[in-house]
Amino acid sequence: MKKNKLLLLSLVSSGIVILYEFFKWKLAEVTSVFLILPVMIGVFGLFLVITVIALVALFKKKKWIPLVIQAATVILLVTVPFNKITLDIDFKWNKQGREKVVEMVKNGDLKLNEDYNPGFVSLPKGYKNLSSGNYIAIEKTNSGYRILFYTYSGVLDNFSGFLYTTEKQGPSKDALMGDIKEIDKLDKNWYFVASY
Structure with missing residues (x-):
């Protein structure tokens, strides 16, 4: 050549x-x-x-x-660490939009549809890019909410994403009905979680 x-x-x-x-x-x-x-x-x-x-x-x-x-x-x-760089950019770039969605959930503007798909909410227009699959998972807790913005939503129970939680001690390994293997604190009330 x-x-x-x-x-x-x-x-x-x-x-x-x-x-x-x-x-x-x-x-x-x-x-x-x-x-x-x-x-x-x-x-x-x-x-x-x-x-x-x-x-x-x-x-x-x-x-x-x-x-x-x-x-x-x-x-x-x-x-x-390509994955870490990509996740850091995604988190920082979209944090403000995700916080607006969190406020919508807290204010009752986004509600669970228990009849159709319990625990999941489709994101409104203009916010769909904030979570893979265009939906979020919401879990009500004694101290408030756990809201998961997916970065990856796999087959069955595999997932990863940015989790907002009002729990002071952070999310537990069994949060969101998953077997969470990785929990990394990103900011106040924000964590990266993965279940695989």
């Missing part, structure tokens, strides 16, 4: 891998969680093929820059 073509392929495959890491959960939300595996195989398959070609080019033609790009990408994949 020509030097410039391999260099371009190396940059493109590395860029695609980085973009995939930042946007994989949005992609799952927009399409389907079942499409993530084939997309991941395609993205990393391309990256692996280009890495092998870059390795061959290093030994045959002494062209090392494409392999350095691939190696740097692997180092980034191992060291950079």
